[in-house]
Amino acid sequence: MHELSIATNIVSEVEAAARAHNAAAVSSVTLAIGRLCGVVPGALQFGFEIVREGSLLAQAELVIEEEPVVVWCPEGNHTVELSDMAFRCPEHGCPTPEILSGKGMEILRFEISNFAGTSDMKEEVTQ
Amino acid sequence: MTTPRVVELRKNVMNRHDRKAALLRRYFQSTQTCVINLVSSPGTGKTELLTEILRSMVDRGIAAAALVGDCATDNDAKRLETSAAPVRQIVTEGLCHLEATMLDEHVQGWDLNGIDFLFIENVGNLVCPSAFDLGESLRVVLLSVTEGEDKPLKYPQMFNSADFALLTKMDLAGPCEFDLAAARDNIETVSPGMTVLETSARNPQSVQAVVDHMVQLRQLDLGSQSVPTDSLSTT
Numbered sequence: 637m638h639e640l641s642i643a644t645n646i647v648s649e650v651e652a653a654a655r656a657h658n659a660a661a662v663s664s665v666t667l668a669i670g671r672l673c674g675v676v677p678g679a680l681q682f683g684f685e686i687v688r689e690g691s692l693l694a695q696a697e698l699v700i701e702e703e704p705v706v707v708w709c710p711e712g713n714h715t716v717e718l719s720d721m722a723f724r725c726p727e728h729g730c731p732t733p734e735i736l737s738g739k740g741m742e743i744l745r746f747e748i749s750n751f752a753g754t755s756d757m758k759e760e761v762t763q
Numbered sequence: 764m765t766t767p768r769v770v771e772l773r774k775n776v777m778n779r780h781d782r783k784a785a786l787l788r789r790y791f792q793s794t795q796t797c798v799i800n801l802v803s804s805p806g807t808g809k810t811e812l813l814t815e816i817l818r819s820m821v822d823r824g825i826a827a828a829a830l831v832g833d834c835a836t837d838n839d840a841k842r843l844e845t846s847a848a849p850v851r852q853i854v855t856e857g858l859c860h861l862e863a864t865m866l867d868e869h870v871q872g873w874d875l876n877g878i879d880f881l882f883i884e885n886v887g888n889l890v891c892p893s894a895f896d897l898g899e900s901l902r903v904v905l906l907s908v909t910e911g912e913d914k915p916l917k918y919p920q921m922f923n924s925a926d927f928a929l930l931t932k933m934d935l936a937g938p939c940e941f942d943l944a945a946a947r948d949n950i951e952t953v954s955p956g957m958t959v960l961e962t963s964a965r966n967p968q969s970v971q972a973v974v975d976h977m978v979q980l981r982q983l984d985l986g987s988q989s990v991p992t993d994s995l996s997t998t
Contacts (some may be wrong), residue, residue: 639858645777649772649774672919674893720970724952731955746769
């Protein structure tokens with residue numbers, strides 16, 4: 637259940653960035669999660685709902701975009717998306733040890749619903 | 764009225780961990796310590812094999828130390844200490860994996876200068892530890908013959924993230940009717956080209972071969988680092 641620890645990271649990273657933008661509340665966070673990074677989206681959602689309490693993300697929704705595993709086929713000299721965890725080119729049948737994407741875990745963006753302090757108009761100008 | 768505003772962050776989720784791991788890696792490189800992260804499911808014989816590896820290294824005059832992570836108890840540290848190598852225990856109090864910050868706390872004040880190998884025995888778990896970089900030089904995954912040959916297919920992320928694999932308890936391969944070829948095929952499927960060594964804590968020659976492989980990889984690693992010549996001459 638390392639997803640709880642990862643959810644804690646997400647909340648603290650987004651909260652710090654949101655504060656820097658003078659946010660009072662964040663309404664959504666979008667992540668890209670590689671299929672190779674060993675994170676279960678459902679467990680991450682569960683962890684996120686626990687750790688977001690009391691933060692600027694208390695009302696935030698977590699949107700998870702799953703990133704496919706993309707490898708390099710050395711025989712056909714092309715990139716190929718794998719549909720399972722067998723590291724073999726579906727076209728050429730050769731082993732594909734070189735992984736181009738699918739290992740990452742990235743916070744893509746977040747959406748601020750409320751700004752702190754002064755009027756929204758002023759915030760718009762200062763951003 | 765509020766105006767929603769989208770902020771493109773593009774930040775690695777593991778940023779905090781990875782930064783700490785990068786600092787640790789730099790420290791380990793400065794002391795020329797090869798750090799080996801041992802990962803496997805519980806019961807593959809990590810502690811038993813590591814005790815023999817440490818013993819073999821101590822006998823050969825290779826300076827080795829170990830950090831062992833468990834959810835509870837210091838039983839494993841006590842077992843590893845019988846090798847005469849310095850050992851520290853990390854009790855995770857239920858956490859299913861080790862993180863770079865925990866490692867950092869336990870490495871604090873430990874002078875690794877002159878330590879050639881530092882082993883990290885991770886918490887027995889084939890899922891969670893795969894996501895956490897500890898600043899290690901090598902990640903080694905263990906699969907014992909008492910487990911199913913298809914473990915690599917069931918836990919592809921872990922096997923794929925490893926630098927090499929050890930098949931352990933090979934002395935029991937016969938009684939367990941372990942299908943060696945199938946196990947090797949399955950590892951090859953999820954991690955093409957990865958080195959697989961067969962070993963048993965009961966067979967000193969096989970432990971020697973593992974130590975030889977580690978020594979070789981450490982030399983390769985040291986060779987590839989741009990270490991200033993003055994720091995090379997001190998060891």
